[in-house]
Amino acid sequence: MAALFAHRLQLSAIVASVVLLGSIVELVRKHRLQEAYSLLWLSFGVVFVVFSVWRSGLELFAHLLGIAYAPAALFLLLLIAIFLILIQFSIVVSRLSESNRALAQELALLREELRRATRAPNDAAP
């Protein structure tokens, strides 16, 4: 009974990680996620697929890190994945706000240049 339960758990782990990996690939394929930002997701997706298929691999990994309880190693991996992806998000957001600021400023300057070039009378701003 216990063996069957472990078997079912492994099966759902495999299904879940394959679905995760598949969805990431699908998002990139449909251009909804850029390759550059999919790298971290893809690598961790692969890691989870590998460890759900190769259970003793997870135990080996846990042993190498001195973690007594193998599933805890999985949580550790998950946390690392989330941390890295969130840091990447913060970097991307910072870069976007930086370029957003430059674009807004350039737009204000161009509007003024255009207004002068066309010699339009006082046009109220929106």
Next chain:
Amino acid sequence: MSEQHVRIAVIIPAFNEAASIAETIADAASLALDQELVVVNDGSRDATSSIARATGRATVLDLPVNLGIGGAVQTGFRYAARAGHDIVVQFDGDGQHVAAEIERLIAPIRAQQADVVIGSRFVERGSSPGAFRSTRSRRLGIRLLALANWLLAGRWVRDSTSGFRAYNREAVAFLADRYPADYPEPEALVLLGRNGFRLVEVPVVMRERQGGRSSIAGLRSAHYMIKVLLAMLMTALRPAVRR
């Protein structure tokens, strides 16, 4: 720089200042200098832009979104850097700054004794009735910023949050690309100090705030201090990019 041909840009950042912008423009336009007033409308939702335009005495730059004071002032720097003004004056649109003090502010730049001049409420100037009064905690905060500025950039500026400033051409070109974003005044001083710009502080009279509240009042001030000190420290940790 010959006295006759000094072209000055007065940058007036304005966010929802419809009530006071016309008066600010009239005040700044009254100077007997060759000044271009540049109102940077920081995505106001009121009539700030149209009122400023209707005066016919100011160039109005309309930002499509609200960038905050740093982004607005930087827009003015970019404008002045391209238009080739000799001196840029930063002048708040909320009625705190007095245009009559601009001559005093730009004097050290005209005399080529400074690259950046900060109009200070603290530097002694006789027993001026306009002397700045403030709460104890705010004074403490400003002292702390001055100390941080001295430790990080080796410059002693007492009123490091003052937004009444003048810059020469070189400083404007420098800041057009690098002006800090959120609460820029103290951070900009570290940046300028570490990059070898000469900072001079001159005493000026400022009015009591007309309407609105200081962007650094109330419960937000602790958050402000932490954020500004962090930004100053980070600026100091970056290598100098000039000189």
